[in-house]
Amino acid sequence: MKYISTRGESKELGFEEALLRGLAPDGGLYVPSEWPSIDFTKLKNQFYWESAAEILQPFFGDFIDKKELNILTKKAYKSFNTENMTPLIQLDDNKYLLELFHGPTLAFKDFAMLLLAELFDLSLKKRNKNITIIGATSGDTGSAAIEAFKNSKNVNVFIFFPKDRVSEIQKKQMTTTGGDRVFPIEINGTFDDCQNIVKALFNDSSFNNEVSLGAINSINWGRIAAQIVYYFTSFKLLENGPISYSVPTGNFGDILAGWVAKKIGLPINNLLIATNENDILARTLKSGIYSIDKAKATMSPSMDIQISSNFERLLFEAYGRDSSKIKSLMSNLKDNKEFTIDDYALDFIKKDFHAKSISEEDTTSCISDVYKKTGYVLDPHTAVGYAASNSLPSEGSIITLGTAHPAKFPTAVKKSLGTVPEMPDRLKKVMNGDERFSEMNIDLEKIKDFIRSNIV
Numbered sequence: 001m002k003y004i005s006t007r008g009e010s011k012e013l014g015f016e017e018a019l020l021r022g023l024a025p026d027g028g029l030y031v032p033s034e035w036p037s038i039d040f041t042k043l044k045n046q047f048y049w050e051s052a053a054e055i056l057q058p059f060f061g062d063f064i065d066k067k068e069l070n071i072l073t074k075k076a077y078k079s080f081n082t083e084n085m086t087p088l089i090q091l092d093d094n095k096y097l098l099e100l101f102h103g104p105t106l107a108f109k110d111f112a113m114l115l116l117a118e119l120f121d122l123s124l125k126k127r128n129k130n131i132t133i134i135g136a137t138s139g140d141t142g143s144a145a146i147e148a149f150k151n152s153k154n155v156n157v158f159i160f161f162p163k164d165r166v167s168e169i170q171k172k173q174m175t176t177t178g179g180d181r182v183f184p185i186e187i188n189g190t191f192d193d194c195q196n197i198v199k200a201l202f203n204d205s206s207f208n209n210e211v212s213l214g215a216i217n218s219i220n221w222g223r224i225a226a227q228i229v230y231y232f233t234s235f236k237l238l239e240n241g242p243i244s245y246s247v248p249t250g251n252f253g254d255i256l257a258g259w260v261a262k263k264i265g266l267p268i269n270n271l272l273i274a275t276n277e278n279d280i281l282a283r284t285l286k287s288g289i290y291s292i293d294k295a296k297a298t299m300s301p302s303m304d305i306q307i308s309s310n311f312e313r314l315l316f317e318a319y320g321r322d323s324s325k326i327k328s329l330m331s332n333l334k335d336n337k338e339f340t341i342d343d344y345a346l347d348f349i350k351k352d353f354h355a356k357s358i359s360e361e362d363t364t365s366c367i368s369d370v371y372k373k374t375g376y377v378l379d380p381h382t383a384v385g386y387a388a389s390n391s392l393p394s395e396g397s398i399i400t401l402g403t404a405h406p407a408k409f410p411t412a413v414k415k416s417l418g419t420v421p422e423m424p425d426r427l428k429k430v431m432n433g434d435e436r437f438s439e440m441n442i443d444l445e446k447i448k449d450f451i452r453s454n455i456v
C-alpha cells in the first residue's frame with residue numbers, strides 16, 4: 001500500500017516511511033492511496049489479534065507479511081489481562097458499551113500505542129537504527145506511549161507534561177514504569193507550553209537530524225489503522241440489524257477509524273461524534289463552518305481539544321481527494337481561525353455522521369442515571385458518548401465506545417455518585433510504584449542537552 005499526503009505536495013511513501021514520519025513534510029496527513037476491501041464474515045471465531053492481522057494486512061502489506069503480522073499483533077496485545085480484550089456490555093434494550101479499557105493504562109489508546117511500539121521496533125531493528133520519540137501530553141497519550149515503549153531497545157521516549165495539570169493517577173502511570181529509555185518530564189508550564197516545546201524541537205532541523213526525532217501523536221496513520229479493528233470485532237457480536245456507533249471524540253482519530261471500517265466493508269449505520277462542551281465538530285456539522293473557539297477545561301479532559309487534527313482526513317475524502325481544496329481550507333484556518341465547507345462536501349460528511357455536544361451537567365446526570373438503572377459506573381468520557389447516543393434515530397443497536405476505566409477519573413465519578421469507583425489491581429500497583437521523572441523549565445537549550453545526554 002502506498003500513502004499520499006492530504007495536501008498533495010509530498011511524495012508518495014510506503015507504509016514503513018509513513019509510519020516513521022508521522023506528519024507529511026507539506027504539513028498534510030498520510031492516507032492510503034486506495035481503500036482495500038475486507039470481508040467481515042471471515043472474521044468469525046478468531047482471537048482479536050488474528051482479526052487485527054487480517055484487517056491490517058492490506059494496509060501494512062509492503063512492510064510485513066501476513067505470518068509475521070500475526071506474530072506481531074499477538075505480541076503487541078499480550079499485556080491485556082482479559083481473554084476477551086473488548087467486552088460488550090448491554091446497558092439497555094438496544095444500547096451497548098464496548099469496553100476498550102482493559103489494557104495496561106486503562107484507556108483505549110493502549111490498542112494503538114502497543115501496536116505502534118511493535119511496528120517501530122521491527123522497522124528500527126531491520127534498519128539497525130535508533131530514534132527519539134518526543135510528545136506532549138495532557139494525560140492519556142503520554143501514559144499509553146510510555147507503557148508501550150518501555151521495553152523498546154531502539155527507541156528513546158521523552159514525554160512532556162504540565163506541572164499540576166495532569167491527574168495524580170495519570171502522572172503515576174507515566175512515572176512508575178521503570179523503563180530505562182523512557183523519560184517523563186514535568187514542565188513548569190501549561191499543556192500548550194509542552195506542545196510548543198515539541199513543535200520547536202521538530203522545527204530545529206539540525207537537532208532533529210542529530211537525534212532522529214519520531215512522532216507518535218494521533219495523526220500517525222499506524223494509530224488510526226490499529227483502531228479500525230475493534231469496530232469489526234464488536235460488529236460481529238451483534239449480527240441482528242443495523243448498528244450505529246457513538247464515539248467520544250477529541251482529535252477525531254477514534255471515530256475516523258470507524259469511518260474507515262465502514263469504507264472498507266463493515267455495514268455501519270450511523271457514526272455519532274460525541275463531544276463535551278468543546279463542541280467545534282458539532283457546530284461544524286450544523287453550520288458548515290469550522291471555527292476555532294477557546295478550549296474549555298471539562299471533566300473529560302482527553303477531549304478538551306480546539307483543533308480536531310484528523311478531521312482533515314475526512315475532509316480530503318469529502319472533497320473527492322482534491323488536495324488543492326484541503327490546502328486552501330487549511331491556509332484559511334491558519335490565517336482566520338476558520339473555514340467554510342462547501343455544500344457537497346458537507347453533504348458527504350452528513351451521510352455517515354451525526355454530532356452531539358454534551359454539557360458538564362448532562363455528563364454528571366448520565367453517570368448517575370446509568371448507575372441507578374444498571375449499577376454500571378461510566379467514566380466521564382464514555383458518559384459523553386452514552387448521553388449523546390440518545391440523539392440518534394432509534395432503529396437498530398447503538399454501541400458506545402467505552403474509552404476509559406472510571407477509576408482513572410475518580411473526581412468526576414465522585415461528583416456524580418458521591419463515591420469513588422473501585423480501583424482495579426493494575427492501578428493499585430501503579431499508585432504504589434516508585435516514581436521517576438525530571439522537572440524542567442521552558443528552556444529549549446537545557447531540554448536539548450537533557451535529550452542528548454540520555455539517548456542511545
Ligand SMILES: *Cc1c(COP(=O)(O)O)cnc(C)c1O
Nearest residue numbers: 140250251252253254302403404
Ligand atoms: C484520547 C481520548 C478520547 C478522544 O479520542 P480521539 O481519537 O482524540 O477523538 C476520548 N476518551 C479518552 C479517554 C481518551 O483518552
